[in-house]
Amino acid sequence: MYRIALKMLRGDRAKFLGLLFGIAFTAFLVTFALSYFAGFMTRGFALVSENLSADVWVMDPAVHSTEMTIDMSETVLQQVRSVKGVAYAVPLSLHDIDARFADGHFQRVQLIGIDDATLAGTPLPPDGSSVSLLRVPDAVFADAGGTKGKLRSPRYEKDHWPHDGAHLDAPLRDLSAGDELQLNDRRALVTAVTHTLPRFPPRPLLYTTLSNVKRILPSESRYITFVMVAAQPGVAPQTLAKRIAETTGFRARTAEQFKADTVRWYLVNSEDVGDMTAMLILAMTVGFGVTGIMLYMFTYENLKQYAVLKAIGASDRMLLAMIFVQASVSALLGAFVGIAACAFTGWGIEVSGLDYPFRFMWFGPLTGILGVLVVSLTAAAVSVRPVLKLEPGIVFSEH
Amino acid sequence: MSDVVIRTKDLTKSYGTGDARVMALRSVTLDVLHCELMMIVGPSGCGKTTFVSILGALLAPDGGTCELFGLDVPHLGHKAKILFRRKRIGFVFQAFNLLPALTLQENVAVPLLVQGMARTEAMKRAAETLGQVGMEARLDALPSQISGGQKQRVAIARALVHRPQLIICDEPTSNLDHESGHSVMKLLRRLMRTEQTTVLVVTHDNRIFGFADRIAHMDDGKILNIETVTKERSA
Numbered sequence A: 001m002y003r004i005a006l007k008m009l010r011g012d013r014a015k016f017l018g019l020l021f022g023i024a025f026t027a028f029l030v031t032f033a034l035s036y037f038a039g040f041m042t043r044g045f046a047l048v049s050e051n052l053s054a055d056v057w058v059m060d061p062a063v064h065s066t067e068m069t070i071d072m073s074e075t076v077l078q079q080v081r082s083v084k085g086v087a088y089a090v091p092l093s094l095h096d097i098d099a100r101f102a103d104g105h106f107q108r109v110q111l112i113g114i115d116d117a118t119l120a121g122t123p124l125p126p127d128g129s130s131v132s133l134l135r136v137p138d139a140v141f142a143d144a145g146g147t148k149g150k151l152r153s154p155r156y157e158k159d160h161w162p163h164d165g166a167h168l169d170a171p172l173r174d175l176s177a178g179d180e181l182q183l184n185d186r187r188a189l190v191t192a193v194t195h196t197l198p199r200f201p202p203r204p205l206l207y208t209t210l211s212n213v214k215r216i217l218p219s220e221s222r223y224i225t226f227v228m229v230a231a232q233p234g235v236a237p238q239t240l241a242k243r244i245a246e247t248t249g250f251r252a253r254t255a256e257q258f259k260a261d262t263v264r265w266y267l268v269n270s271e272d273v274g275d276m277t278a279m280l281i282l283a284m285t286v287g288f289g290v291t292g293i294m295l296y297m298f299t300y301e302n303l304k305q306y307a308v309l310k311a312i313g314a315s316d317r318m319l320l321a322m323i324f325v326q327a328s329v330s331a332l333l334g335a336f337v338g339i340a341a342c343a344f345t346g347w348g349i350e351v352s353g354l355d356y357p358f359r360f361m362w363f364g365p366l367t368g369i370l371g372v373l374v375v376s377l378t379a380a381a382v383s384v385r386p387v388l389k390l391e392p393g394i395v396f397s398e399h
Numbered sequence B: 001m002s003d004v005v006i007r008t009k010d011l012t013k014s015y016g017t018g019d020a021r022v023m024a025l026r027s028v029t030l031d032v033l034h035c036e037l038m039m040i041v042g043p044s045g046c047g048k049t050t051f052v053s054i055l056g057a058l059l060a061p062d063g064g065t066c067e068l069f070g071l072d073v074p075h076l077g078h079k080a081k082i083l084f085r086r087k088r089i090g091f092v093f094q095a096f097n098l099l100p101a102l103t104l105q106e107n108v109a110v111p112l113l114v115q116g117m118a119r120t121e122a123m124k125r126a127a128e129t130l131g132q133v134g135m136e137a138r139l140d141a142l143p144s145q146i147s148g149g150q151k152q153r154v155a156i157a158r159a160l161v162h163r164p165q166l167i168i169c170d171e172p173t174s175n176l177d178h179e180s181g182h183s184v185m186k187l188l189r190r191l192m193r194t195e196q197t198t199v200l201v202v203t204h205d206n207r208i209f210g211f212a213d214r215i216a217h218m219d220d221g222k223i224l225n226i227e228t229v230t231k232e233r234s235a
């Protein structure tokens, strides 16, 4: 009878393909949305990802993400360095600040302060120059951080720091090494333009030394946002993080924990995530709705055939089993097609080098499959009702 | 040959309630004999389909009694009714109602598969039965690929394949031309002989009246009279 059910399913080629397409589309939509979401979250913890050598991140106990931070006083460094198992510990500071460009326009950027001694955490200039370019007086490395067209400098020399006030209509070009900026009225010299990991939310980044940060923001009393710790060989990051937290009273998280913290923080706090979730829910509702309705209609249009089977002596259980087999097979087939299409899209994004937040993680396809399966089975359960209540008279009608 | 296999008495059935209430059967009393071809004829809406639906355990009557093969059909449980249809009844419909996605052989095998018979055995018997109705050459055809007369032959094969005691046909020839209608009725007569089956045929089609053993004339939910057909055409 299952064979018959499957034949019935395939019987009307057009209807079956339509149904499969609907299910595939829904699975695609869900998987894509979740991959997109995963992509954004990955950008959310880009700071953690780009500092590969940091096994443990130390922060103020109130900090739970790379996004909303408060600084610690400099004594934290000594405290952390004295914990057993710490190979080395370097500071990192984050500050949002307005950068003024040579023509007078300004842009909010994230100023990332780096340990002067080690320059740990400095992105490599793409032209092969050394990170020591950051040691040039007032030097900053500029990075788009996932933005487009936000780091711009006047094309012509006459528009650079003009004496007659801002030249806000001046034609612009991309910021490049050699350009000067003003940060809190202090001079900053761009010595390299880098391409590190894009951020979420996207924002331009300026990397500089911690001493430069102090020069630019002299009124701050605390500068250290994170201490990045490398564990000694043979010391597990988890153990070290726990030990640091216990001895110093600061919050200490392994890189993986901190990434997870950051994602959790976005889920709870970010309005962008809220908007994205709303869109995702909308997409899912529409997709699932369409799938459900199509499957329902499929059963409904086959009512007469079920009525015939019923007249012939098929039990309710048989009919139920047939309908559920039809629903699950369509759901699994459709989900497979949709997820394959999504994986293919992701691959396309990757090879084409598009700057698009997309990360195909296990929960994307899983939610896709489970989602369409649940919806299809629910639709089947709903469409079963008329089958079970079938008026036997249907089979005697003329058409 | 004269055992009564179907016996109904004062069968009543209405649809709907209040002003919309329709008395489909007012009082139907009828006996049908073993291996008899009983035709039920009458104007549209007189209750023919309702009557045979009750006999086929597809519909419950409001009142009266209805006994088939010694079973009090309306009072069977839900499962027993399903088993009753599955084992004892074969249906032939006006609209053929073959499953469009299945081959002719699979269509005919359905009643056996429903009974739980293994697929190979069911398919083998289906092929044999299709041979009995002269369709052995088209086992793998789809219903859409054959004519109406051929469809009704396949439908008869499906109604017969599980060797039921009663075949219920509702307007089996209404969608067929004269020629096909005749040959379908001839086939039915031949097979009911060889298989020792009782046949009920609901029809409007006076061209096939000659194939009946007896004809029950219905009107307005009642049987007006029963006519015995003098045989010259049955074969």
Ligand SMILES: Nc1ncnc2c1ncn2[C@@H]1O[C@H](COP(=O)(O)OP(=O)(O)OP(=O)(O)O)[C@@H](O)[C@H]1O
Pocket: A391, A393, B015, B016, B022, B023, B024, B043, B044, B045, B046, B047, B048, B049, B050, B051
């Ligand atoms: N499910 C139903 N609900 C309401 N009324 C019904 C239903 N089925 C049949 N009827 C009514 O019951 C009466 C008898 O119907 P039935 O189908 O038994 O007649 P019939 O003799 O088979 O007619 P026809 O020759 O047109 O097939 C008709 O008036 C019909 O409208």
Ligand SMILES: [Mg+2]
Pocket: A396, B048, B049, B050, B170
């Ligand atoms: Mg009728």
